[in-house]
Amino acid sequence: MTESIDLSKGQETPTSPAVSSSSTLLNVDDIEVRYGTIRALKGVSFHVNEGEIVALLGANGAGKTTTQKTVSGMLRPSLGAITYDGKRIDGIPAHELIRLGICHVPEGRHVFPRMTVHENLEMGAFRFKKIDQTDLDNVLEMFPRLKERYKQLGGTLSGGEQQMLAIGRALMGKPRLLLLDEPSMGLAPLVVAQIFEILRDINNSGVTVLLVEQNAAQALGLADRGYVLETGEIVLEGTGSDLLADDRIRAAYLGEEIAAS
């Protein structure tokens, strides 16, 4: 497993924001994805720099999840290119992308319901021959809840705990780029805040994060930069704070009555 050795080397080098903002880790160039005859993405382009948190926003059906699935290798773009760390990765299946350090937390959490928390985390490290004890300790330290429920079955956890388990499982794969699809879905605001806090910690430890979200306020508060998707196209981009201040965003996602005022 030469890739994994390279990766661990790459991960050990500290990635200070100043250095990383200049190097592009993920570049999505004008991709088009079709479901049969329906064009779900009509030429989407964006990039994620090393060490950043980038948020991908959009309403239902805008193409957020399609984008995320395409990046994580579960869908194949019909046009366009995705480069990761200087290499073309479009068309590489998901299980191989994980070896390159792209781990993803699928939409709707998808924990293994009849495996214990421990077994779930173990599955996250499936690409390694042996489970890395320090990784496990780190995850359990990050999510004390999971430590409490270590022997409990995944399906018996609450929604927030399952989300934590899904994130923890992805971390067990030693990600360089972590893809998250709607981590706030169906969770109480307090829990969402807690999870976003943890995402910041993860990012601070050197993991680049691409976040697909509907919860614009929370996501933009966390993200360095953001893109807004509408019916398969990027319509806006900017830094998190800029977008948060943008009238159109406020109208569309934060429910503020800009037009009336």
Added chain:
Amino acid sequence: MNTATRATLRRLAACLLGGFVLALMVGRQEGSLNDFGISFHQAVVGPRIFVFLLIGLVIFVMVTFWPRVVPYLTRPGVAPLGAGLLAVLAAQTVMNWYDPLVSSTGNGKFSGVRTAANASPNLSSVSVAFFGWLAWTLVIAALVACAAAIVTRVRVFGYVTAAIGIVGAVLAYVAHSAVVDLDGGIDHSLGVYADIVGFLLLACAGITAVHARAEVADTRGFLRKVMGYRPGLPIAALGVILGLLAFSTAGWFGALQINDTLAQAHSDFDGTGISSLALNYLGWLGWTLFGAAAVLSLAATYLRNRMLAWVSLILSVVGVVLTFLTLRSMTDIGAQVAPQFGGTWKNLGAGGFLACIVFSLFAAATAMVISSTSAGVRRNVRAKAPTDELPVTSMVKGFRRSSNAMPLLIIGGALALFYPPTLTLTWQNVLVGQIGVFVLLAVGLNVVVGWAGLLDLGYIAFYEIGSYTTAYLVGALPVKPPSWLQMSPLVSIPFAILACLIAGVLLGAPTLRLRGDYLAIVTLGFGEIIQILAVNNPGGFTGGPQGPTVPHPRIHLGGINITWGQDNLPYWYLLLIMLIVVIVLFYRLEGSRLGRAWAAIREDEVAAQASGVNTTRVKLLAFAIGASTSALAGSFFATQVGYFDPSLFTLQASILIVAYVVFGGMGSLQGAIAGAAVLTWLPQFLKAQVPQDDRQMWIGALVLAMMIFRPAGLLPAKRRKAELEGLDAAASSETAAVPRAGAM
């Protein structure tokens, strides 16, 4: 009428209807030409129906007053009462009591002996009475007395139960031996022994009910305490009892005609040119070996002495070897001198094999001592004076630690090796052709259905491909292979496996994108195509519905010459090797990375993919591994049965194997083995119990009851149990400590 009353009434109706249906099921099913409704009449019109309605009523009362019944059901004594009743009922309804009656009247069971006893004037009156009315009266009396003891806790009732139980056991023995002595036939039946055990259990139940101080029975704890008192001692004790039977009364030679005991065999074989070792064994060596091994293993288990245990273990192994050598010598000489008693390995009684099992029991008992006295436990014992009892907890621990797989493996291995030779030819045939082969198939399908979660309804096709590949390679098909490729049946097995691997991948690669029902339909189609291909005989390849005739296997390797023929027993040992190899491999596979990947895709395919599992490859592997196991079974089957035709490989067979896996417990290796073994054994067992045409009905009823009351299967896998019983039910005990509230 409020809802509660209505629900109660509905339940009453349902229970009575259940009794009615049971009444229809028990007894003859077919009508007669004069009266098509005769079986219905017999079942419904007549006093018999009230018994079944009463059963329904009892169930209704139990269900309705369940909360009030439960405290009594958990009292001490109920468990042995249930076990005893079950044993007595089984003994007096379904088990054989006297073998010669089976051949003369077709009914060697309790009821058959009753008829015969009534007809024979010379039989002692006790025996006639026992078989006539006494036995059942005793059972009912014991039941009533024991129930009274459990409910009232009055000592007298308990003692009465014990007395009845002991009297019943003694009478059963006396009555049975009176029949045997009078008739003098050779009897291998087990009914009387089960009956004795059952009556003794009833006696125990009575004593337990009135003497136990606890309000709630702790049967498991009691058993653990008994077994944990001295690890291995119960097994050694069982060995002593069986050994006494084996060396004193069991037949060693002339299985079906003369049934020589050990002593008789010694005098019969004296001067026949039998090896001196065997002669000495029959004379004094056997008894000496048995006595020494018994004393040593009892001492080793009681004193928990490692040294004694090792000596006893070695002696037991020597005992098995010497017994085996003696048997071989006996059977060879016997076949030469007295061919009228059967050929080689067919002229021996059960005694010699029982002796082998006895020595294995001693070995297992001492193995328990050796494993349980390692490290801490042993030091503990030595530090204290011998009279100083260990506290129960540490003894229980000692038992738990020693209850490792080793002794069980020894006992299981001994049974697998030495029990089949004592079976009748019919049962040997069932063991090889039905139980063994289908266990192999079920274990293979369990990989696909149970572990990877892919419903495969065309599994039999791989079995068929395996059979036909072997048939082709040995030159049994109309189309012959080139002469350099023609080979003997056993050599063809790897090629059959390879063929099925390829077939599995060819089927799997395009279809494994499909999930659930769709995959099931495609595999079903595949199975049908393969079967129809074999029937339609494309290009004259398969020989059509006629089917090929495959030679039996043989090995000529250097000095080793083994030939398999018509006899089923040698095939059993061949199959046993295959089974052990496959089971050990799969056992390791389950815990491997691949096993975890299968569990993951079964649980959640998206999450598995997100965790880095190559789902397509892993599913394909499951398919290929399942297919190759099937090929092994098919190849074995083709060469064992000698002649087969495509009508065996129908959709029904595929579904049956799925049923075995589900019945046993999907995803559990032990479950697949148990499921296939039980469901292939049952039809053969039912042959002697119910009319031929009713068998499927009873099997169906059993499967139905199983799926209602134990949906996770006979020996369920932990994870699958959680799936069916809800996650909370199967959550580990640690979970219970965590408060359920506090959702996030």
